[in-house]
Amino acid sequence: MIEIDNLSVIFHANHRLVRAVEGVSLSIAARESFGLVGESGSGKSTILRAVCGLAPITGGQIRIAGEPVLTPRGRAFSRRVQMVFQDPYASLHPRHTIDRVLSEPLAIHGIGDTDRKVMRALEDVGLPTSFRFRYPHQLSGGQRQRVAIARALMLEPAVLLLDEPTSALDASVQAETLNLLSRLREERGLTFLMVSHDLAVIDHMCDRILVMQHGRAVEELDRADLVNVTMKTDYARSLFNASADRML
Amino acid sequence: MTLLSVRNLRVSFDTEAGLVEAVRGVSFDLGRERLGIVGESGSGKTMTGRSVLRLIRPPGKIEADAMHFDGADLMAASEAEMRALRGRRMAMVMQDPKYSLNPVMNVGAQLTEGLRQRDRLSAGDARRKAIDALEAVQIRDPERVLSAYPHELSGGMGQRVMIAMMLIPSPDLLIADEPTSALDVTVQAEVLSILDGLVRDRGMGLIFISHDLRLVARFCDRVLVMYKGRVVEELAARDLMQARHPYTQGLLNCLPRIGGSRGPLPGLDRNAEWAR
Ligand SMILES: Nc1ncnc2c1ncn2[C@@H]1O[C@H](COP(=O)(O)OP(=O)(O)OP(=O)(O)O)[C@@H](O)[C@H]1O
Numbered sequence: 001m002i003e004i005d006n007l008s009v010i011f012h013a014n015h016r017l018v019r020a021v022e023g024v025s026l027s028i029a030a031r032e033s034f035g036l037v038g039e040s041g042s043g044k045s046t047i048l049r050a051v052c053g054l055a056p057i058t059g060g061q062i063r064i065a066g067e068p069v070l071t072p073r074g075r076a077f078s079r080r081v082q083m084v085f086q087d088p089y090a091s092l093h094p095r096h097t098i099d100r101v102l103s104e105p106l107a108i109h110g111i112g113d114t115d116r117k118v119m120r121a122l123e124d125v126g127l128p129t130s131f132r133f134r135y136p137h138q139l140s141g142g143q144r145q146r147v148a149i150a151r152a153l154m155l156e157p158a159v160l161l162l163d164e165p166t167s168a169l170d171a172s173v174q175a176e177t178l179n180l181l182s183r184l185r186e187e188r189g190l191t192f193l194m195v196s197h198d199l200a201v202i203d204h205m206c207d208r209i210l211v212m213q214h215g216r217a218v219e220e221l222d223r224a225d226l227v228n229v230t231m232k233t234d235y236a237r238s239l240f241n242a243s244a245d246r247m248l
Numbered sequence: 249m250t251l252l253s254v255r256n257l258r259v260s261f262d263t264e265a266g267l268v269e270a271v272r273g274v275s276f277d278l279g280r281e282r283l284g285i286v287g288e289s290g291s292g293k294t295m296t297g298r299s300v301l302r303l304i305r306p307p308g309k310i311e312a313d314a315m316h317f318d319g320a321d322l323m324a325a326s327e328a329e330m331r332a333l334r335g336r337r338m339a340m341v342m343q344d345p346k347y348s349l350n351p352v353m354n355v356g357a358q359l360t361e362g363l364r365q366r367d368r369l370s371a372g373d374a375r376r377k378a379i380d381a382l383e384a385v386q387i388r389d390p391e392r393v394l395s396a397y398p399h400e401l402s403g404g405m406g407q408r409v410m411i412a413m414m415l416i417p418s419p420d421l422l423i424a425d426e427p428t429s430a431l432d433v434t435v436q437a438e439v440l441s442i443l444d445g446l447v448r449d450r451g452m453g454l455i456f457i458s459h460d461l462r463l464v465a466r467f468c469d470r471v472l473v474m475y476k477g478r479v480v481e482e483l484a485a486r487d488l489m490q491a492r493h494p495y496t497q498g499l500l501n502c503l504p505r506i507g508g509s510r511g512p513l514p515g516l517d518r519n520a521e522w523a524r
């Protein structure tokens with residue numbers, strides 16, 4: 001469903017080149033759930049953004065369902081692929097009510113039945129429907145993240161790119177959100193590409209995992225590698241050890 | 249020694265949809281220690297932290313029977329007195345670091361502003377201090393990051409820039425709101441050890457707001473557990489994993505584990521009694 005071949009992303013900032021992603025390849029089958037983990041600043045969000053056309057593809061190719069992505073991505077793309085951003089505040093328009101945030105994608109794509117769909121989406125992510133008429137700054141961090149997830153689901157996409165979808169959420173809302181995502185994947189046959197620094201979350205949600213460091217892919221693991229601690233590289237092992245330590 | 253003392257803190261918002269009581273009678277004391285605040289989303293953790301700095305925007309209203317920081321009466325202090333305390337003596341790492349950084353100013357200018365104006369350092373000295381601060385939080389390429397704008401940083405880099413910025417003036421009280429939620433575990437460990445060092449060696453008081461119960465259990469000395477604007481349980485951090493309150497136990501049970509079942513995670517059965 002998602003194929004990334006030898007992707008490189010270089011940013012030009014202040015007369016410098018920032019090599020955010022260097023030669024990363026991965027391939028995700030339909031209905032599969034794939035995890036990206038690794039060092040902060042290693043290029044995980046940039047890969048997701050490149051898929052959506054929000055970061056330049058300097059080298060390599062990205063294909064969705066066998067077709068190379070078009071630039072600009074277009075409407076058909078956004079009905080098929082939706083992203084939940086890492087930074088829930090920045091991704092919600094500060095002067096739009098939650099109602100508007102959620103109904104806008106429907107309006108753009110000429111989809112009706114807005115009221116019912118908005119209420120349903122709020123219920124799906126465990127927010128009271130009275131939150132419809134609030135603004136993002138009137139919500140807590142975790143409540144905003146749930147709005148961002150609800151928005152991504154409005155168009156019923158086949159592919160979800162999830163950038164730290166639960167790192168702003170407490171344990172109970174994280175559990176509800178992960179359960180919701182798993183249920184939707186099951187019911188609608190969704191494909192996930194998911195970033196998280198929480199290996200327990202990744203292990204719970206993903207079939208395969210790519211470990212990244214400094215713009216490069218370090219090692220691909222499957223779930224058994226994580227459970228049996230059979231990673232080959234020191235970096236992947238160090239990540240695991242630092243988190244295993246948290247299993248009090 | 250008590251650095252901060254808060255009695256019966258209440259925060260409310262008068263909105264079109266009615267009164268929202270975000271914090272409902274929170275009391276605690278903080279010494280030169282690491283105090284964790286945990287609790288579900290919307291339970292009032294951030295509003296509690298912001299109230300201490302009196303950073304609640306209208307229509308939000310702060311009330312308290314008493315709120316004292318190192319001899320200063322925070323409820324009676326003028327806005328000018330609060331400004332003098334903020335940054336220098338008490339600082340807060342915000343939950344939305346990228347949103348809290350100035351989007352049109354590069355990181356270097358934001359990190360050195362205080363050093364230049366308040367501490368009257370030369371441009372070169374301020375820059376060196378800023379680079380040291382970024383290296384301490386494990387930023388790989390501090391020179392590049394100094395000239396970067398917030399939107400050019402990754403989530404975790406923004407968080408670390410914010411931490412570096414708050415630590416440069418060596419505050420006596422640091423309120424850190426989810427300061428490591430976007431960091432991978434190895435970088436997170438480094439950042440925590442910096443905070444730990446400041447509490448141990450310099451006697452800083454730290455309020456560590458987090459939803460990561462395992463992290464708080466390991467890192468903090470004491471923990472307040474919040475639910476719907478109230479503290480429902482206060483306990484030693486090392487006892488957190490054996491918490492008594494059904495709400496705290498429920499939060500612990502929802503966590504996934506490496507190698508655990510992939511079936512639905514247990515939810516939390518909320519009980520209206522807890523909010524009393
Ligand atoms: N618009 C941009 N301009 C310049 N550099 C950028 C830009 N966006 C990202 N970068 C740089 O690219 C690198 C990778 O960033 P990215 O956000 O992909 O990291 P990440 O793996 O998601 O990290 P984190 O876990 O901290 O979110 C970083 O060094 C970052 O500073």
Ligand SMILES: Nc1ncnc2c1ncn2[C@@H]1O[C@H](COP(=O)(O)OP(=O)(O)OP(=O)(O)O)[C@@H](O)[C@H]1O
Nearest residue numbers: 138139140141142261270289290291292293294295
């Ligand atoms: N400006 C506002 N107007 C109305 N209600 C608000 C406003 N700001 C916050 N709230 C409400 O106050 C409550 C407490 O918010 P707070 O940000 O303190 O939660 P939190 O415990 O930090 O949650 P999270 O873990 O999700 O960050 C929430 O229910 C939130 O919706």
Ligand SMILES: [Mg+2]
Nearest residue numbers: 045086402403
């Ligand atoms: Mg990221």
Ligand SMILES: [Mg+2]
Nearest residue numbers: 140141294343
């Ligand atoms: Mg908060």
